[in-house]
Each structure stands twice: as structure tokens, then as C-alpha cells.
Amino acid sequence: MARPERVRRIFFRPDVTYFKPAGIAMAELKETVLSFDELEAIRLVDSEGIEQSRAGEKMKISQPTLSRLLGRARKKLADAIINGQAIKIEGGNFKMASPRGAGPGRRGGRGRMGGFAAGPGGICRCPKCGYEEEQARGEPCRSKRCPKCGTFMTRG
């Protein structure tokens, strides 16, 4: 599919982004990487119990897209648990929703969401297709290419 996929809106970013099984040497440990938008699908549908169509609306994607995202996320979690793999949460095609009720009065507040939106790493954005991802620490956006279309990313 040549059409760039839509950026998913998410409302939650966990503080804990790494889960490691006990009793496995680091050298033997395999990682399953779950993206933030996949996690959000799991959170909305499986944790919050929201219907898929409604969850899709919240994430600004269609129900079939949400369903695919959810299926992928569930598969990854299942595989990680079955095979004793670590789970790392990172990346994805997403944009953090603005914190609820964050008017001018709350600017500079230290809410979880606000803290992320302006976060230490920030967000790298592809100027061409709009793909966004979390900026890796110490890695300028301009040195990274968009994984979708190959354009150099910008800070934003």
C-alpha cells in the first residue's frame, strides 16, 4: 500500500517501557517490541473495555485499522509470554493527544501527558508524510530518515 498510514492519536504513555522475564541471562534474552499505538489499542479495548469502533474514533483511525493494530499487539504480547521474551515499548506511528483540560492556565504544569508532549526527547516528524516518532535520546531528528518514505525528519 503506497498510501501513508494515518498517525494514531494516543492518550497514554506508560512510565514503564521494559518488561524482563526473571531468570534469563541478558545474552539469551529476546525482545518483543510493542509500539505505543499498539499498546494504546490494547489499553483502550482490553484494559478499559471500550468497543473497537469507539477506540478507533479515539485514536482517529478506522475500526478495521484499530482491529489490525489490536490483533498485532495481542499476538506480540502472547508470543512474548509464551516464549519468555522481554517486552520493550517504543516507537510507532502516533501523536500524543493534548492533555485534557490543558488550557493556557495549565501550561507548564507537570502532568504526565504534558510532560511527554514537551518531553525530554520530543517528537521527530517527517515533513513529507507526517510520520511521527519519539526522538531517541541524544539523536537529532535531522539525522534520522522517515521509515515510511525516507525523508529526513524534523523536530516537531
Ligand SMILES: [Zn+2]
Ligand atoms: Zn515520511
